[in-house]
Amino acid sequence: MNRTDEALALFTRASARLRRTVAFDAAAWSATDPETGLVTAPMWVQNLDGGSQCHSYWECELLEETVIPFRDLARAPAAAGALHWNTGDVPDRSAQYRRLRRQGLMDELRAVMRVGHRPWGVVSLFRDGGREPFGPDEIAAVARFVEPMGARLRSLAQPAPAAERSGVSAPGMLLFGPDGAPTSINDEARHYLSLLPDGPSEPSRLGVRLPIWVIGAAFQARAGRAARVRIRTREGHWLVCHASCLDAAEGGPGPTAVIIEPAPASEMAPIIADAYELSPRELEITQLVARGLSTGEIAAALFISAHTVRDHLKAVFEKTGVSSRGGLVARLFTENYWPLRDRAGRGDVESQDGRSPDSRRHPARA
Known part of the structure; x- marks a missing residue:
């Protein structure tokens, strides 16, 4: 399930x-x-x-x-x-x-x-x-x-076992007119909509049914409030849907643009951290681990002792059910949205400098 x-x-x-x-x-x-x-x-x-x-x-x-x-x-x-x-x-x-x-x-x-x-x-x-x-x-x-x-x-925001990425990775776009009616859509948006789970939706003249979650983002943008929502696909991947109300050339409200795309790690980190009940400090250390910093470098960056860093990492490992830095990066920053196709060779043993081979190969996954 x-x-x-x-x-x-x-x-x-x-x-x-x-x-x-x-x-x-x-x-x-x-x-x-x-x-x-x-x-x-x-x-x-x-x-x-x-x-x-x-x-x-x-x-x-x-x-x-x-x-x-x-x-x-x-x-x-x-x-x-x-x-x-x-x-x-x-x-x-x-x-x-x-x-x-x-x-x-x-x-x-x-x-x-x-x-x-x-x-x-x-x-x-x-x-x-x-x-x-x-x-x-x-x-x-x-x-x-x-x-x-x-x-x-x-x-339930905790990740399910990772699945292979399917199809498109470019952004999808939907446009809604000033009256709220959908006016245009690209192929990428059609693809992402096809991945969403069943739920309440509205038919549209674009030939696709629009989920209430997507329509809600457009409504929120028209109301002048932050319009961003993360949605899990049927496969367990995460998408982010964000909307913005544009200005018309003659003044007044223009169309509303809705972008749907794979959720980057920066979007998912806070939600996944909440799901595992990580403290703000534990999330901060986890993000530095994902950048490839060693224990000593993390301690220097946060003005705490290396011993404190190791204690926090031990707590993070227990909460997330992993045994290494490489596993932690995979669990929080890779498995949760669009997994890497080639995941062979991940090791569960840290090297002498406190970093896993995985963390050195992917230092930018923060």
């Missing part, structure tokens, strides 16, 4: 357990990029249209003012809230509620699966007009329920 399937299985089990204490008629579960909070693969929806309803929901979430945006819940004392309760039973104040009501839904309870203030997933529970709104006890119960799920989703 790959990491995407594991997350989907987690959502399925969590939904079944949560129904025992909190009644709901529909739901949407999604992993998120912990740095930007944007939804990413996998996403699972229950009793909802996985296309138009999801598109409308995220368009409102990212482009219109909402009462309890996920970005605020990620930092709030309680990681959950509900439309009726948080608006003082005047939900029409929320643009999101007005859209939900047109779809026959009358309340939403949403929560962030977080570790600290970093969101690793989100869930929205919905009730239709035949039920009472969500109450404070139910909101508190959901907040407690999702708390451990953030740590579980974080652990």
Whole structure:
């Protein structure tokens, strides 16, 4: 089972357990990029249209003012809230509620699966007009329920065994018009879209279905906020999708450009470090190892003793399940996105100067 399937299985089990204490008629579960909070693969929806309803929901979430945006819940004392309760039973104040009501839904309870203030997933529970709104006890119960799920989703960012790279490595590009409609796409983008796992998507006149994760990045760019999300492919590789809103020649908003490409090590290092629960100092030392520095050089660069460096490296090896610097570089900076085709000859024994043969061959993989 790959990491995407594991997350989907987690959502399925969590939904079944949560129904025992909190009644709901529909739901949407999604992993998120912990740095930007944007939804990413996998996403699972229950009793909802996985296309138009999801598109409308995220368009409102990212482009219109909402009462309890996920970005605020990620930092709030309680990681959950509900439309009726948080608006003082005047939900029409929320643009999101007005859209939900047109779809026959009358309340939403949403929560962030977080570790600290970093969101690793989100869930929205919905009730239709035949039920009472969500109450404070139910909101508190959901907040407690999702708390451990953030740590579980974080652990799933750990790499699966590396697979061979397939196909293209050049950037893919999608263009969206000022009205949000997709207008053009290159072959590389088509290729990357074909690698993404199944999930909610919208048909387009470009002949491809656009995942909500990609559309969400475009919405975020149009809202003037950081628009970058990392997505794991079905094969276990990582892509990064980033979007930017361009200016039109005559002034005003122009098209939105969305770039999809293999995620470089610099994009993945913080997420993988979080997944292995590395401390900031441990990540710093790991990055210096990837640059090929010896124990003495790392100690000098960080103004700490060589003994301290070795203690940190021992802790890093234990957390990541490797036994050498070469294995560490492979685990954190190679296996996690687009693995090298030729990986023969890696050794697990360090040389006299404290560096593995692998670290000297690839000093720039930081």
